[in-house]
Amino acid sequence: MSSHVVVFATPRVGAEENARKYSEGVQPLLAAAGIKPSFRGPVVEVVAGGPAPKTVMVLDFPDAASASASFRQEAYQQLVALRGKGFEQMEIYIVE
Template identity: 35%
Template sequence: MITPDQKKEDKTTLIVTSTPDPEGLSFLNEYVTRVMPMLLNAGGVVVKRTEVTRVFHGDRQFTYLLVMDFPSDESLNNLFESEAYQQLIKIREKGFVNMNILYGRDL
């Protein structure tokens, strides 16, 4: 859990961009249903979940965007390297045509 006194540089922002596979919506739903509790249990706080509805400039390279704050890179690394998450990778791959999982820091 992120605390108010935590230094800005210690926090990690998770950015996930994705495009669903229309043929794999049941896998998408299973992945999201299983991964969201894992993200929250790892100390994540949802900042924004959104669907891209319009592109003003550039190319639409994804459909969904998830932004979450975490206490550290380590909390995310522990989650993504866990056996429980590793078991979700095949489900993830069947539910999305693409997904990018990025870490960021506040400027």
């Protein structure tokens, strides 16, 4: 069963360089796995909840196990510190 990774992200003001480096580091990992965003866009209106992230992205994976494994790999783990420094909000969910 295919799975999706849904990402809610808001870069930290003043730490845009860290956010950029994190994003640039993730791109080759996704490319190596053959994963491309199926959707990426800004939040234009909050209907319920909040605060809204700046960007929402959806990645499609063959299954939940492969999605989960992509975040456990050493190359991704090395980017986690940049993620924490570069983003005010970063929520990552695996959904089926």
